[in-house]
Amino acid sequence: MKRNAIIGLIAVIVVIVCAFLPWITVQADEGLRTYTGLSSEGSSFGEPGKLSIFVAVLTGVFFLIPKDWAARANLFPSAFLAAWAFRNMLLYSRCEMGICPDQRYGLWLSLLAALTSFVCVLMHRKKFVQ
Secondary structure (H helix, E strand, C coil): CCHHHHHHHHHHHHHHHHCCCEEEEEEECCEEEEEECCCCCCCCCCCHHHHHHHHHHHHHHHHHCCCHHHHHHCHHHHHHHHHHHHHHHHHHHCCECCECCEECHHHHHHHHHHHHHHHHHHCCCCCCCC
16 A cells, blocks of 8 residues: 555544544533534534545545555545535534634544545556556
8 A cells, every 4th residue: 555545544534533523612501512523412513424424434445445546536535525524614613693612623633634635635646557
C-alpha cells in the first residue's frame, strides 16, 4: 500500500470514530445537552453521522484496492465526505435564537479527517505505461 492510501485509511477511521464523539454542547432549560453525530434527541439535527459512516466505509474500501480505477472512483466519495463534514460543521455550530453552542472536538476532528482523506485521494499518482 502506498503512503497516501495508509494516511487516507487512518483518516477515514477517524471520521467513523468521530461520529460517536461529542460534537456540540448546548445550554438547555434542563441543563447541558451534548449532541453527537448519532444522537441528537430533542433537536432537529437528525443523525448525519450515519451517512458519514457509510461514505467513510465506501472511501476506505476504495483506499484498500490498489488499482488506478479505484483511486479515480474514490474521488467522488471522498469529496462528498469532505463536503458532508463541512456541512455538518456549519449546521451544528450555528447560533439560533441567541443560543450559541459550544463546539466540541469531535466536530472539528471529523472535518479535519475528511479533508485529509480527500487530499490523500488527490495526491494519488498514477503509473505510466510505456
